[in-house]
Amino acid sequence: MIEIHDKLSNRYVLNALIGSGGMANVFLAHDLILDRDVAVKVLRYDFQDNQDAIKRFQREAISASQLLHPNIVEVYDVDEHEKQQYIVMEYVKGQDLKSFIREHAPVQLELVVSIMSQIVAGIDAAHRNRIIHRDIKPQNVLITDQNVAKITDFGIAVALSDTSITQTNTLLGSVHYLSPEQARGSAATTKSDIYAMGVVLYELITGKVPHDGESAVSIALKHFQEPFPRIKDQLDYVPQSLENVVLKATAKDAEDRYKSAQEMLNDLTTALSLKRMNEPIFTPGKTKLKETSHKDSQKLLEETSKPEELVAPEPLDETIYAGYDYSDNLKKSKKWVKSFKYFLSVLLIALVGLMLFFAYRMVMGRVNVPELTDLTQDQAQSLLADFDLILGKTEVVYDETVPQGEVIETQPKAGERVNRHSAVDIVISDGKPRVKIGNYVGRDYEPVRRELIDSGFIVDLRYLASGSDEAGKILEQSIQPGQEVVAEDSTITLVIGSDSKDTSMQDFYNLSLDMVYKFADAYGLYIEESYEYHDYIPKGRVIRQDPLSGTPLTAGDTIHVVISQGKEEKQELKVSQTFYIEYVPQYAKQDYQKEKPLPNKIQVFIGDQRNNINNVAKEFEITQSQELEITLYIPDDGYGQYRIVRDGEVIEESSNVYPNS
Secondary structure, eight states: OOOTTOEETTTEEEEEEEEEOSSEEEEEEEETTTTEEEEEEEEOGGGTTOHHHHHHHHHHHHHHHTOOOTTBOOEEEEEEETTEEEEEEEOOOEEEHHHHHHHHOSOOHHHHHHHHHHHHHHHHHHHHTTOOOOOOOGGGEEEETTOOEEEOOTTTTTTTTTSSOOOTTTTHHHHTTOOHHHHTTOOOOHHHHHHHHHHHHHHHHHSSOSOOOSSHHHHHHHHHHSOOOOSTTTOTTSOHHHHHHHHHHTOSSGGGSOSSHHHHHHHHTTTTOGGGTTOOOOOTTSSOOOOOOHHHHHHHHHHHHSOOOOOOOOOOOGGGGTTOOOOGGGHHHHHHHHHHHHHHHHHHHHHHHHHHHHHHHHHTTEEEOOOOTTOBHHHHHHHHHHTTOEEEEEEEEOOSSSOTTBEEEEESOTTOEEETTOEEEEEEEOOSOOEEOOOOTTSBHHHHHHHHHHTTOEEEEEEEEOOGGGTTBEEEESSOTTOEEOGGGOEEEEEEEEOOSOOOOOOOTTOBHHHHHHHHHHHTOEEEEEEEOOSSSOTTBEEEEESOTTOOOOTTOEEEEEEEOOSOOOOEEEEEEEEEEOOOOBOOTTOTTOOSOBOEEEEEEEESSSOOTTSEEEEEEESSOEEEEEEEEEETTOOEEEEEEETTEEEEEEEEEOTTO
């Protein structure tokens, strides 16, 4: 039995027990060869004779060792000692996220986004390696002193999921993050991990879990029976765009959640962007855009391209002349008959040819107008080209239901037969009618509020102590003058001056530096400014402040504010890699003799400064093996990723391409 002070593989000395779980104990150890501290996770002694458990433990451990990502605890070694399996991994000095939340709640929103983005990035790397964590919770995320997140327990907690091994109360720590489908008894999927990450994000923001109860069963029932609690009902300062990430990740129906962790990461990293301040609340089932099936379109194309089978009239039989009275004295007549037969044959051939020509014009010269509704203009033009049609006039109109940029209707209508190379006119949606925002700064609040509400806006009020001269006046507005927005989908925040005698420190987060000076001038305070780059806070707005909001101040005090310089323009480095793509012959089902090999379809996905990893960057076909060079544009402090797919199968992939690699 492995204990403290044991030396494993004559290399790892166990110094202390630092954790214990349902199936494993974790020791702090020292690697004598590399002279570094490591963590050693040991399968519990009572499972040493369970061969199925050992095999699963080894398989999961090997899978975890293949995950190399800065936000995943790295696995160094896998071995056994006296029949007990153990895993040697990176030792993270810090605390788990659960303890971090207890100590720091409420966590600043920019730190929330930073930590959660790291967690989602790590899970995304796991999903790309076909590994589902299935036990994402704050206890399985470690936070270093520099606020770097490291995910642990990949696959270990679920390696024995189909054997009854959980100790008392072990499930209770996980059921708070259980997806509705898991609560119903279905298998976990990547969407289950996304749900759990949504719950973790909720807890990071609010400091508590969304559902609680007296038993694990009652909590699990709440996950698929009760609506997910609203964050803004508890914390009104949280922007809707950030709450939307939680709502979409934790949708009851897995189909309404993010399609991938990468999609969730893309949404999360811009959740505090000023451009998304007026985002409408996420509603499951209403965010899906209808997709046109390319297969259906191709099928229709094939059907309209098939010529109808034409049957030529049978040639005239010579027996029609059988009753003609030939005689030796009528040679001229016989010659005339022969000429007439020749003439009829030529005429018949001409008639058949003419019939075939017109039939071809009628069948091959006409096609059905395809269904273009809900496509973008570029997609519509591409599909029309597949049908030998061209895009005609384009009209843009407002529409309450069809999203902006999508086709509302066509002329001629879908399904109508038209000549090839005809023009098809389309009507494109410009989205819902938009309202142009005025300049409200300096005006009285109440008339402006009524005006905006009458137009359909949601008006959010924020007071700022600024002295008697500007009391009741609008000092700042969240949507800039001249900007056009959809009123019913927009929330506009108005900062109102007040003549408060309370000189407590105000909340300047995401307000302009002008607002800080108005407050300081009104109450005789001094300001110290510092500047730094920020990915989300616009240039000229407050990132942090000292002292915190609510701290009492007196005239002459100094307040410190950190002002955003906007997003840092990072140097973009060019990284090229060359691959040998092997051609693998494929054959059509009806090609029984395998005489005509089909080309391989190659798709290249790139994730860098210029490309989204979810979109195809390059697509082509090969009929022989060849080299392929791809180029990534990576920031000097970042990394890129790529994926090469041949006929639907991933053949090359990396999520950690660094500038110097």
